[in-house]
Amino acid sequence: MIKRMVAVAALIPAMMGAASGVASAQPAPKATAAVVTLTYDASRAGQWAAAVTAGVQNWNSAVHNVHLQPVSSGARADYVYVATSGWPQTTLGPILPGGRGQVQLGQEAVAEGYDMTRIAAHETGHILGLLDDYSGPCSEIMSGHGPGTSCTNAKPNTAEAARVDSNYANRTAAAVPARYPVVVDVWSAPDLARSH
Ligand SMILES: [Zn+2]
Known part of the structure; x- marks a missing residue:
């Protein structure tokens, strides 16, 4: 019994020493801006898989404060890509880590003749918090079906x-x-879109 108490008493100064050592070893906060990483799940994107990969790559090459990456298997993604038979529709972000965004890649837009990668990149723009600008030029991704x-x-x-x-x-x-x-997003004839 006495031996055990001695052992505990001897541990206390050692622990205190370790604690203060950790505190003094804290590095100074870094001045570099932190990048937000958003994970996505494209396992239900079906025939849109290549368009999603290309669209995501275009965004990752263009922006610095957010990075899109495939979710690791078993983990919950911050947003998902799903192939549907309707019009594309997407959660309007900016989606943050822990969010529950969804991109519905609607086949109707493809049936109208629109480019799948442009559609995927446009809808991803909504995930990142951008609004539609249908009257904009082709050089804008958020002009969508407009051009x-x-x-x-x-x-x-x-x-x-x-x-x-x-x-x-x-x-x-x-x-x-x-x-x-x-x-x-109704990716339909530009004339129809201008009328409302
Ligand atoms: Zn849109």
């Missing part, structure tokens, strides 16, 4: 990339909203 089916540009322009970077600046510790709005 017509001949427009196959699948890359954001510099203004769009800057807006996404601003959406994700200093957001690594931001609270996740309970609910996000959803944007429905």
